[in-house]
Amino acid sequence: MNDDDIIIAIEERRFALAKRELDRKLKRFPTKSFYKAASAFCAFTMGDAVKATDDATALAKTIPSDPRTLKLLKTIFEGVGKQRDAIDVYANAVRKYPNAELLETWYDDSFMAFDTPLMLNSAKALYLFSKSSADYVSKFAMAQLIAGGSAEDISLAVLALHDCDLERDSHFYFLVGLLHSQLDEHSKVIALLNPYLPRNLDLTILYLDSLKKNLDWQDLFEECSRLIFEQNFDDYDSWKLLVTAAFKLGKPKDELASLITQSSRNALLATIYMNVTYGDDPLESIEAYYEAFKTKPCCFADLSAFELPEKFVQVLMNKRDLFKNHSKLTEEDIAEYRNLEVYCSQVKADPLQTSIESNLELSDFALRDIVQSLNTKVASPGLIKYVMCLESLSQKDPENFWFKSWLLNLYNMLGISPLVSANYKDLKIKMIQHDTISYKLSLDPSLANLKQLIDIYRFYLTSDAEVNHFLSKAKAEGLYTQIKDLYQFGQKLQFSLSKHLLIAKILKMSRMLNNDNYSYFVNIINTNKWKYLSDNFETFDNRDFEVDYNFQFKIARLELFAGEMSQTTKYVQLLYAKELLLSSNDEDLNLKLVKLFEKWLSQKSYRSTLSDLELQVLKIHLALFKVCKIAPTKDRTDQLNFLVKQLDFGKFKKSFLDQADPLSKRYRETITELVELKRNSRALCKESRVVSAVKQFKTDLRGFLEEDTPKKALKEIKTSFDKTHLGESFVEQQFKRIEDSLHTFDV
Amino acid sequence: MTSIKPFKMEDLFHLNTVNLDPFTENFNPLFYLSYLCDWPDLFFKSVEEDASSPTGHQISGYMMGKTEGSLLKKEWHTHITAVTVSRNYRRIHLASDLCSRLENITAVAPHETLFVDLFVKVTNTTARILYEKLGYSVYRRVVGYYGSTYPTDRNKLSDDDDAFDMRKSLPRDVDNETVRKNGEKVYVLPAEVAF
Ligand SMILES: CC(C)(COP(=O)(O)OP(=O)(O)OC[C@H]1O[C@@H](n2cnc3c(N)ncnc32)[C@H](O)[C@@H]1OP(=O)(O)O)[C@@H](O)C(=O)NCCC(=O)NCCS
Numbered sequence: 001m002n003d004d005d006i007i008i009a010i011e012e013r014r015f016a017l018a019k020r021e022l023d024r025k026l027k028r029f030p031t032k033s034f035y036k037a038a039s040a041f042c043a044f045t046m047g048d049a050v051k052a053t054d055d056a057t058a059l060a061k062t063i064p065s066d067p068r069t070l071k072l073l074k075t076i077f078e079g080v081g082k083q084r085d086a087i088d089v090y091a092n093a094v095r096k097y098p099n100a101e102l103l104e105t106w107y108d109d110s111f112m113a114f115d116t117p118l119m120l121n122s123a124k125a126l127y128l129f130s131k132s133s134a135d136y137v138s139k140f141a142m143a144q145l146i147a148g149g150s151a152e153d154i155s156l157a158v159l160a161l162h163d164c165d166l167e168r169d170s171h172f173y174f175l176v177g178l179l180h181s182q183l184d185e186h187s188k189v190i191a192l193l194n195p196y197l198p199r200n201l202d203l204t205i206l207y208l209d210s211l212k213k214n215l216d217w218q219d220l221f222e223e224c225s226r227l228i229f230e231q232n233f234d235d236y237d238s239w240k241l242l243v244t245a246a247f248k249l250g251k252p253k254d255e256l257a258s259l260i261t262q263s264s265r266n267a268l269l270a271t272i273y274m275n276v277t278y279g280d281d282p283l284e285s286i287e288a289y290y291e292a293f294k295t296k297p298c299c300f301a302d303l304s305a306f307e308l309p310e311k312f313v314q315v316l317m318n319k320r321d322l323f324k325n326h327s328k329l330t331e332e333d334i335a336e337y338r339n340l341e342v343y344c345s346q347v348k349a350d351p352l353q354t355s356i357e358s359n360l361e362l363s364d365f366a367l368r369d370i371v372q373s374l375n376t377k378v379a380s381p382g383l384i385k386y387v388m389c390l391e392s393l394s395q396k397d398p399e400n401f402w403f404k405s406w407l408l409n410l411y412n413m414l415g416i417s418p419l420v421s422a423n424y425k426d427l428k429i430k431m432i433q434h435d436t437i438s439y440k441l442s443l444d445p446s447l448a449n450l451k452q453l454i455d456i457y458r459f460y461l462t463s464d465a466e467v468n469h470f471l472s473k474a475k476a477e478g479l480y481t482q483i484k485d486l487y488q489f490g491q492k493l494q495f496s497l498s499k500h501l502l503i504a505k506i507l508k509m510s511r512m513l514n515n516d517n518y519s520y521f522v523n524i525i526n527t528n529k530w531k532y533l534s535d536n537f538e539t540f541d542n543r544d545f546e547v548d549y550n551f552q553f554k555i556a557r558l559e560l561f562a563g564e565m566s567q568t569t570k571y572v573q574l575l576y577a578k579e580l581l582l583s584s585n586d587e588d589l590n591l592k593l594v595k596l597f598e599k600w601l602s603q604k605s606y607r608s609t610l611s612d613l614e615l616q617v618l619k620i621h622l623a624l625f626k627v628c629k630i631a632p633t634k635d636r637t638d639q640l641n642f643l644v645k646q647l648d649f650g651k652f653k654k655s656f657l658d659q660a661d662p663l664s665k666r667y668r669e670t671i672t673e674l675v676e677l678k679r680n681s682r683a684l685c686k687e688s689r690v691v692s693a694v695k696q697f698k699t700d701l702r703g704f705l706e707e708d709t710p711k712k713a714l715k716e717i718k719t720s721f722d723k724t725h726l727g728e729s730f731v732e733q734q735f736k737r738i739e740d741s742l743h744t745f746d747v
Numbered sequence: 748m749t750s751i752k753p754f755k756m757e758d759l760f761h762l763n764t765v766n767l768d769p770f771t772e773n774f775n776p777l778f779y780l781s782y783l784c785d786w787p788d789l790f791f792k793s794v795e796e797d798a799s800s801p802t803g804h805q806i807s808g809y810m811m812g813k814t815e816g817s818l819l820k821k822e823w824h825t826h827i828t829a830v831t832v833s834r835n836y837r838r839i840h841l842a843s844d845l846c847s848r849l850e851n852i853t854a855v856a857p858h859e860t861l862f863v864d865l866f867v868k869v870t871n872t873t874a875r876i877l878y879e880k881l882g883y884s885v886y887r888r889v890v891g892y893y894g895s896t897y898p899t900d901r902n903k904l905s906d907d908d909d910a911f912d913m914r915k916s917l918p919r920d921v922d923n924e925t926v927r928k929n930g931e932k933v934y935v936l937p938a939e940v941a942f
Contacts, residue, residue, distance in 0.1 A: 037890055040911075162790040200788050201788065202753055202787075205752070205753075234749075234852075235749070235750045236748040236749055236750045236796070265748070265749070269748045296839050297834070297835050297836065298795075298836050298839055301795065301797075301835065302748055305798075378814055398769070399768070399769055400834070401767040401769060414940050427767060430773040431773050431774065431775050431776065432773070432776060433763065433766065433767075433773055435760070436763060463777075466775065466776045466777040466780060467780065468781075469777075469778060470777075470783075472782070473784055477784075479759070479784055479787070483754070485755040485783075486754050486780070488754055488756075489755075489759070491800075493776075519855075544760070546800075547764060547767070549765040549836075550764050550835075550836070552835050554799060611883045638869060
């Protein structure tokens with residue numbers, strides 16, 4: 001077995017084989033640092049943090065120089081939460097043995113791990129090691145481009161770039177230009193890019209920006225004229241710069257206006273912008289734009305950039321009244337009328353009241369009305385009515401994804417897990433979209449739902465490898481225009497909050513279902529536990545809470561997912577600590593975890609990530625852990641009393657279930673939490689007092705579920721539902737679909 | 748008020764308004780990454796000013812293109828891999844402008860391709876009209892291109908599974924050799940369109 005295979009065997013948890021191989025190797029090469037490090041890594045992966053730390057610390061003291069050894073030591077120190085030691089591993093080694101291989105490994109490792117401070121340090125060390133190496137200059141400069149080091153380092157990088165023999169392509173010019181720009185040396189960017197032709201889009205944008213920042217109005221005017229009038233670059237930012245430059249140069253407005261001969265949308269808008277900039281009345285130009293684009297969906301989004309003259313608004317209002325009272329409208333009229341309604345809803349002027357039976361052309365307004373009415377609490381009968389309306393609209397216009405997306409939200413609010421899952425699939429949410437939208441997947445525990453979550457997790461596994469591959473490529477080939485974006489994208493995906501929330505969901509669901517996948521996911525958090533539980537653990541929140549409010553007219557975001565929004569890194573840490581305690585039998589570890597868990601539960605910053613119910617349930621878990629997972633403490637009796645008192649279904653019913661609509665996410669989530677609490681209590685605690693409390697809890701919970709309140713509530717809604725507008729059979733069909741999705745829990 | 752900017756991987760986090768569209772494909776990161784690394788100038792987006800957005804703009808559409816094929820075999824061309832426009836910005840010639848921009852960039856050095864091509868579902872009449880207006884014509888019908896099983900019979904047509912391969916010749920193809928009339932009647936299998 002070669003050395004790489006040993007590491008692979010450890011990573012794949014084939015410990016017996018790995019250990020046997022390591023023993024053999026250590027007998028033959030007792031001083032070789034790699035085998036010692038691999039042995040510590042094996043202990044670490046097996047969960048023996050103490051041995052791993054001791055062995056790694058002893059080895060690190062000898063300051064080994066083998067890059068593979070250093071890599072393993074860094075992984076171990078990071079994994080056991082010794083961040084300082086992790087940083088020192090390479091720093092000490094390069095101080096003692098400054099050689100190219102070591103420095104390169106340090107740089108590559110920190111780069112691929114998105115460890116930005118270390119990446120900057122190692123890049124500088126590489127450059128200082130050999131200032132004449134074009135490769136090292138490139139790496140040093142690239143690090144400045146990505147992370148913006150000190151002004152001194154950026155200047156150093158720029159100087160080095162001027163002297164090195166890297167290929168002078170557009171990537172190179174972008175790199176040098178951007179570094180100058182970071183130093184606010186705009187005249188230097190201009191001098192650099194001026195002769196470089198043709199400039200691609202990245203360089204064009206950088207060049208224009210530098211001309212503007214350098215107040216170089218004449219050149220800016222000429223450059224924008226060239227782009228717009230000669231190269232047909234119909235770009236609104238360039239149009240605006242052209243107008244600004246002309247104004248700053250004191251050019252008469254008529255002279256500028258005579259240049260704008262096009263009638264493109266940008267040109268018409270630029271004319272309005274010109275009038276506003278020159279302080280003239282924009283009315284005529286606004287009317288000209290309106291005449292050309294009054295039937296296009298973009299009309300009022302475009303005009304919202306300008307203050308509309310009173311006179312123009314009055315004309316709009318009159319037109320709207322005319323349309324409103326006109327019975328026969330042409331297609332064009334309807335399109336314009338829609339836009340006028342968009343405008344009115346934006347300025348909140350007497351918005352049109354639509355109804356479920358509205359025709360399709362105005363269906364966006366039905367959606368708008370539904371969304372806006374959700375601003376105040378709407379009970380399940382109202383939500384069901386909205387569901388029917390949107391299901392009907394969605395059938396008529398399946399291409400309009402807003403209907404489906406809001407159906408997903410409504411089913412979520414109603415707590416109908418199978419329909420949440422079905423709508424999520426129906427929207428064909430894929431790949432990176434999961435990272436932004438999977439927070440909407442509040443699902444009941446079931447094998448099918450678990451599979452759906454695990455399938456999403458697979459996306460993260462493959463995408464990490466994909467990003468790594470292209471990041472290496474961009475780094476090696478000097479793709480400077482892309483490198484910062486790729487780095488930041490990779491970082492956001494690797495440390496994605498959604499990914500961790502997903503892992504937490506999978507852990508909970510697979511544990512509740514006794515599913516085999518549980519051990520795989522426990523291993524993930526167990527191996528990385530000190531990293532994840534450390535105060536330095538940070539994630540990126542890539543979730544998109546805006547998408548649902550961006551249909552033609554933007555509307556204010558509601559608090560529908562307020563609970564999910566408060567679930568931050570600290571929330572993940574609390575759930576991970578709970579999962580680790582549930583799965584661990586190591587008393588030393590448990591003691592550390594219990595202390596941490598208790599500390600966090602007393603801190604506002606952690607508590608604020610939880611709902612009242614979650615906080616209550618986690619407090620009970622803390623007591624369970626104290627009683628069952630660590631050596632008996634002084635307050636054991638108090639804890640037991642607390643448990644017996646709190647494991648009372650009646651209390652939960654009164655505080656939570658009676659307060660929730662039986663057809664609501666809150667109700668559904670409460671049931672899931674209580675089923676889980678009952679199971680965990682039973683599995684953990686053998687104390688007779690607690691056992692009988694849990695028994696009673698179970699009986700009460702089961703009795704409650706047998707009443708099947710959600711189904712009864714649905715039946716009642718159905719009885720009084722007005723079926724006339726949408727047709728009896730359609731409504732019946734929808735009710736049946738919902739009813740079939742309301743299954744009970746297995747306690 | 749459309750401005751043109753280079754597409755960035757990070758845009759994928761802000762693309763839902765565009766990409767939730769049922770006719771718009773969502774690819775794995777690998778796919779976007781390879782286009783950005785290999786053809787960075789042919790992957791760009793249109794953005795609209797939006798003061799309420801944290802980025803100051805919202806993405807209204809994008810173009811993802813590449814160049815490939817052998818010049819010797821007269822197959823050196825520009826390929827439109829994806830063009831899509833948000834529902835809020837349709838029918839203002841944004842897609843047409845994105846296509847024209849790609850065409851203009853690749854018609855000249857360093858690309859100088861012979862033609863531009865793309866695949867469109869036989870049933871996507873909207874897109875077909877758009878391309879026809881821009882001067883594209885059907886070059887051939889690729890049977891079973893979007894199907895779930897691999898087709899073996901090039902005469903077994905299915906509107907749902909077949910694609911039109913549409914082309915527009917560029918100035919370098921002086922004699923218009925890369926396009927033809929009545930391409931709708933020329934049936935090929937997917938394997939026959941690989942360059
Ligand atoms: C197809 C799509 C890209 C068109 O975008 P767009 O910016 O609205 O298109 P344009 O404004 O440039 O349209 C140009 C011409 O195409 C035709 N056209 C475009 N959309 C049309 C529609 N919905 N109905 C009828 N004709 C249409 C019109 O002739 C139009 O010219 P006109 O407006 O002057 O009449 C857009 O609808 C979209 O993103 N669809 C989903 C993704 C997709 O299908 N992509 C194409 C895959 S190959």
